[in-house]
Amino acid sequence: MAGSIERVTQAAVAAGLEIEILRMGASTRTAEDAALQCGCSVAQIVKSLIFQGESSGKLYLFLVAGNNRLDIGKAASLAGEALKRADPRHIRDETGFAIGGVSPIGHLIVIPAFADETLLGFDQVWAAAGAHDAVFSAEPRALLAAARARAADLAAA
Numbered sequence: 001m002a003g004s005i006e007r008v009t010q011a012a013v014a015a016g017l018e019i020e021i022l023r024m025g026a027s028t029r030t031a032e033d034a035a036l037q038c039g040c041s042v043a044q045i046v047k048s049l050i051f052q053g054e055s056s057g058k059l060y061l062f063l064v065a066g067n068n069r070l071d072i073g074k075a076a077s078l079a080g081e082a083l084k085r086a087d088p089r090h091i092r093d094e095t096g097f098a099i100g101g102v103s104p105i106g107h108l109i110v111i112p113a114f115a116d117e118t119l120l121g122f123d124q125v126w127a128a129a130g131a132h133d134a135v136f137s138a139e140p141r142a143l144l145a146a147a148r149a150r151a152a153d154l155a156a157a
Contacts, residue, residue: 004097004106004130011106012136015146019136021129029100029132031066038126038135043067046119046127046143048102050095050111052086053079059086059094063104063115063127063147068155070116078114078152100132104147113149120144120151 005021012019028034031045038045045066050059060079064070076083088099096108104113104127119125119140127143129136144151 007106008103008130017146024133051083054082061111061113065116065118071156115149116154117151
């Protein structure tokens with residue numbers, strides 16, 4: 001996983017995003033685990049969810065606040081096509097990240113990204129950094145800019 005973490009670091013530098021990657025020593029795979037490890041609210045955790053276009057096969061990244069669920073209908077509307085869950089192996093092959101460590105930045109491919117607008121209500125959010133126990137914090141607008149993510153209403157009601 002060191003390669004994945006290094007890619008996140010390089011992507012942050014390239015985007016002008018100053019981050020410090022922390023290895024927590026315990027799993028941060030779930031938003032609840034990550035919040036406990038980071039000492040923040042679950043809502044401040046950025047879940048990086050990847051879905052696949054049903055017709056195109058293209059991958060899409062959705063950055064969702066840890067306390068929210070992704071509304072798949074809203075996500076599909078933004079993507080411009082119906083979506084399905086992407087196979088974990090396909091995600092790893094295409095992005096370079098395993099489930100549980102998918103970062104908003106540092107993907108092997110250019111991936112269309114959309115972000116839960118509720119993330120913008122925080123001074124700081126926490127995201128995965130390429131491994132199941134690696135995280136970094138960032139100011140939300142700077143993170144979205146680095147991820148080239150468009151803020152939108154993504155949360156399920």
